[in-house]
Amino acid sequence: MVRFLLRRLTVAILVALTVLTLSFLLTRLSGDLAISIAGPNATQEDVDLIRQAYGLNRPLAQQYLDWLLRAVQGDFGESYFFKDRVANLIAHRLPITMTLGLVGLLMALVVALPLGIIAAVREGSWVDRGVMLVALIGQAMPSFWLGLILMVVLGLNLGWLPISGTGGWEYYVMPGIVLAFSAIPSLMRLTRSGMVEALASDYIRTARAKGLSRLSILVKHGFRNAAIPVVSIAAVQLGFMLGGSIVIETVFAMHGVGYLAWESISKNDFPVVQAVILVLALIYIALTLLADLLNAVLDPRLRTA
Amino acid sequence: MTPLLEVQGLRVTFGTTEAVRGASLSVLKGETHCLVGESGCGKSVTSLAIMGLLARGGRRQAEVLRFAGQEIGGLGERAMSRLRGDRMAMIFQEPMTSLNPAYTVGSQMTEVLRRHRGTPRAQAVDRAAELLGRVGITAPGLRLGQFPHQLSGGLRQRVMIAMALMCDPELLIADEPTTALDVTVQAQILRLLEGLRRDLGLGVLLITHDLGVVARIADRVSVMYAGEVVESAPTAQLFGDPQHPYTRGLLACVPVPGKVKRGDPLGSIPGVVPRIPPGFAGCAFRDRCDHAQPACAGAIPRRAAAPGHEVLCTLQPGWAGRQAA
Numbered sequence: 227m228v229r230f231l232l233r234r235l236t237v238a239i240l241v242a243l244t245v246l247t248l249s250f251l252l253t254r255l256s257g258d259l260a261i262s263i264a265g266p267n268a269t270q271e272d273v274d275l276i277r278q279a280y281g282l283n284r285p286l287a288q289q290y291l292d293w294l295l296r297a298v299q300g301d302f303g304e305s306y307f308f309k310d311r312v313a314n315l316i317a318h319r320l321p322i323t324m325t326l327g328l329v330g331l332l333m334a335l336v337v338a339l340p341l342g343i344i345a346a347v348r349e350g351s352w353v354d355r356g357v358m359l360v361a362l363i364g365q366a367m368p369s370f371w372l373g374l375i376l377m378v379v380l381g382l383n384l385g386w387l388p389i390s391g392t393g394g395w396e397y398y399v400m401p402g403i404v405l406a407f408s409a410i411p412s413l414m415r416l417t418r419s420g421m422v423e424a425l426a427s428d429y430i431r432t433a434r435a436k437g438l439s440r441l442s443i444l445v446k447h448g449f450r451n452a453a454i455p456v457v458s459i460a461a462v463q464l465g466f467m468l469g470g471s472i473v474i475e476t477v478f479a480m481h482g483v484g485y486l487a488w489e490s491i492s493k494n495d496f497p498v499v500q501a502v503i504l505v506l507a508l509i510y511i512a513l514t515l516l517a518d519l520l521n522a523v524l525d526p527r528l529r530t531a
Numbered sequence: 532m533t534p535l536l537e538v539q540g541l542r543v544t545f546g547t548t549e550a551v552r553g554a555s556l557s558v559l560k561g562e563t564h565c566l567v568g569e570s571g572c573g574k575s576v577t578s579l580a581i582m583g584l585l586a587r588g589g590r591r592q593a594e595v596l597r598f599a600g601q602e603i604g605g606l607g608e609r610a611m612s613r614l615r616g617d618r619m620a621m622i623f624q625e626p627m628t629s630l631n632p633a634y635t636v637g638s639q640m641t642e643v644l645r646r647h648r649g650t651p652r653a654q655a656v657d658r659a660a661e662l663l664g665r666v667g668i669t670a671p672g673l674r675l676g677q678f679p680h681q682l683s684g685g686l687r688q689r690v691m692i693a694m695a696l697m698c699d700p701e702l703l704i705a706d707e708p709t710t711a712l713d714v715t716v717q718a719q720i721l722r723l724l725e726g727l728r729r730d731l732g733l734g735v736l737l738i739t740h741d742l743g744v745v746a747r748i749a750d751r752v753s754v755m756y757a758g759e760v761v762e763s764a765p766t767a768q769l770f771g772d773p774q775h776p777y778t779r780g781l782l783a784c785v786p787v788p789g790k791v792k793r794g795d796p797l798g799s800i801p802g803v804v805p806r807i808p809p810g811f812a813g814c815a816f817r818d819r820c821d822h823a824q825p826a827c828a829g830a831i832p833r834r835a836a837a838p839g840h841e842v843l844c845t846l847q848p849g850w851a852g853r854q855a856a
Contacts (some may be wrong), residue, residue: 349587426586428628434584436622436694437616437641440608450633526678527632 227522227529234518238511238524244509246297250290252503253496254449256409262494263306276522280306288381301500307493312501315486320505323475323482327467329398330405331460338410339456342417343449349422361411369470373477374406390479401478409463416459420452427451461517465510533600534582535560535702535734538592541781542756543573543580547809550576550589551654552758556736558702563728563735565745565766566756567781571804575624575739577755578704582621583611599701606673620695624707626688630679636663636690639677643697655697662693666723668750686714692723699731706738721748742785746770753841754778757815764840774842774850814845822846 253259260277261268268276277283281292296303302312345357380400381389386401424430425448433447471484479485485501490498522528534557543551551573558564559730559772566574579592583606596604598619601734602612615621624631631639638661638799641655649660656675663671695703705724709717725748739745745752746767753763754775773779783798801820812819817827826845835841836848841855 316763428625430622430633432623432629432691433631435582435615435621436646437612437614438642438646439612442642442646447631447633451631511727525633526635527680 230521230522230529234515238515241511242508245511246294246504249500249503249507250293253500254286259494259496265373267520270282284299290427294329297501297504302504303496303497305333305490305495307490308498312497315498316483316501316505318484319481319483322473322480323484324470325472326398326401326405326474326480326482329402331464332411332531333402333516334409334413334463335460337406338413339417339449342414343421343444345426346416346421346425346452347444354418355462358416361414363409369404369408370473372407372476373400376400376403377478390477392479392481397478397480399472401480404474404477405467409460409467412451412459413463417452420455421448424448424452450524454521457520457524458517461513461520468509469506487518532559533556534597535562535599536736537595537597538581538593540592541577541580541596542592543576543585546815549807549809550758551580551817552807553646554755554758554760555752556738556760556763558576558734559751560701560734561728561732562750563586563725563740563748564751564753565749566728566753566755566760567745568581569738569740569781569804572755574740574755574757575706575717578621578736578738582615582619583608583706584621600675602650613647613736616695616700617698617777618700619702619704620698620700621704621706622691622708624710626684626691626708629691630687632679635676635678636682640675640690640694640697643694644720647698658697659693661691662696663690665696666690667689667719668693685712685719687821688712688716688720689723692720692727696727696731698794702734702736703727703737704738708737709739709741709744717744724748742781745770747833754781757807758842759815759842761816762840762842764837767839768840772836772840773843774836774840774846774848775816776822776846777816814843822850 228478237411257320260273260282262282263280264273265275283291293303300313302316304310305312305484307313308315339356341360345354348354377389377400380387387396391397425444429451430443433443438447468483472488473484475478475482475484476488485503486498487502488503489495536556536558538557541551541554542549551635553787555579556564556566556577563636566577568574574587576585579585581596583591588623591603591604598614603614606614622773631638632835637656637659641650641652644650644655645652645823646659647688659675660671663674668674668686668689674682674686674690679690682690686722688711692708700848703724708724709720712720721744724735724737729735737744737749749766751763752766752769753760754769754777755761755779762769762773762778769778770782773782777800780798780800781838784800786797801817805815806819807815810813813828814823817823820827831843831845833841833843834848
């Protein structure tokens with residue numbers, strides 16, 4: 227178990243370093259930063275001034291090392307546009323994105339797991355086909371479009387929920403539904419196929435031969451094994467939701483990290499861009515690590531491997 | 532004496548395929564009854580049908596399906612699940628995959644007792660440890676905390692047996708329990724089953740294709756062919772005076788040391804178990820049988836060759852003896 231942990235942790239750290247480097251390099255690759263910050267009407271002197279002020283005249287390696295050393299300590303510098311510390315900006319906005327992602331994942335799991343299990347138990351029936359059809363539709367529907375439809379129906383016509391903005395729990399419902407909808411199809415399919423496989427296994431026959439209750443057979447013996455791949459995908463989906471919140475937060479005008487990323491990209495605020503990429507990547511890595519750990523808890527064979 | 536298990540006219544169909552076509556057999560308390568036959572003859576399906584464990588799509592019908600005097604053919608899933616694991620238990624051919632990989636041996640064993648008897652965990656653990664010892668597992672305390680992947684095939688089959696015994700069942704159905712194990716372990720498991728039958732007074736229905744196993748531990752043998760029990764007799768009677776041509780063919784396939792000389796051809800039955808089309812009448816073995824006659828296409832009589840020795844064949848009992856003379 228300790229070796230398993232150490233191996234996963236080493237990989238996670240290496241991935242984090244790679245992302246750190248890439249996020250630095252990619253922002254530099256998009257052209258001369260001093261020129262794009264200064265704007266189209268700037269004189270050569272303005273550009274030189276900016277280059278001086280932001281340290282862009284130093285060798286690239288020195289800029290990188292400097293940024294790396296600060297970033298590791300949680301110091302991402304100052305935003306060019308917001309006139310605030312980047313760390314502060316992210317700290318204020320991250321809770322909104324995290325809440326949104328968790329709400330979306332929770333909604334997705336609440337819908338996908340029971341439906342996937344029911345579809346597997348009634349494999350081949352009209353229930354199964356109906357569930358799979360819903361999954362297909364969900365997969366085909368663009369999330370911004372669903373977001374707009376929800377705004378029109380739930381917000382404008384019925385007036386049940388606020389249309390956009392950041393605030394109390396009611397502001398999270400519609401974007402949560404949209405995010406959940408994007409995650410439901412894959413979670414549901416995976417739950418279904420995992421359950422179909424588990425239910426056909428010899429250990430389920432044993433469980434039935436032991437006279438266990440239907441609930442115990444399905445959930446304790448069946449789902450426990452089917453859940454292993456579902457956990458991995460759920461973690462990846464949460465990562466997608468946090469990263470993909472750029473679209474949703476923009477559609478619903480929620481001031482989370484995704485919205486911040488969109489704003490800073492359009493304004494060439496590259497310290498913010500770099501930091502947002504890094505933070506999202508770190509969360510993603512942490513989620514993958516968490517999924518590995520959960521899998522090790524669920525599957526004893528992984529622990530001794 | 533009422534049989535512990537009585538099956539008459541058992542039919543199992545999967546869609547239009549008839550896997551079992553009116554099989555009959557009975558198991559007495561404290562007796563080992565072997566059900567033999569080649570692959571695909573319906574032995575396993577028969578045992579699963581008795582337990583109510585048929586895979587999806589399997590349909591069961593029986594004229595009589597009685598356990599300990601109670602008709603269980605009409606019982607629903609809930610009522611059957613009360614019997615299974617409690618009064619009738621089953622072990623399988625695949626020890627490697629029959630235990631749930633996600634739970635410890637102890638957890639899988641104790642849940643049987645907790646389900647059927649509501650026994651507190653600590654007591655259930657004691658019972659599990661005791662039974663692991665009974666099936667010949669050393670260090671039961673250690674094994675209880677281990678996961679299936681940490682055990683060998685032989686150990687897993689012992690765990691399956693111990694788990695089947697948790698509630699002190701009256702009937703144990705063992706579907707080829709030694710097929711997947713190597714020879715020395717096979718012998719150990721058979722000795723174990725034999726000891727349990729003797730000490731606990733279990734009725735055992737043992738499915739096997741291995742006549743060597745039958746000769747060693749069976750009190751009674753039923754030979755199955757294409758979904759029917761074609762001959763049933765006490766073991767010594769069956770081996771000494773087999774009546775059905777199929778039984779004779781099966782026995783001829785087993786080389787007996789001392790009787791077979793090196794270089795002699797081994798016996799074999801030409802052909803394979805046929806697929807029986809719906810509405811098939813007559814003897815299913817007739818295309819492979821040396822003694823087939825026109826009557827074999829009609830209704831086949833069930834005859835008593837000797838007390839307790841029944842055979843499903845058009846040949847008169849004693850034909851084999853006369854032929855030899």
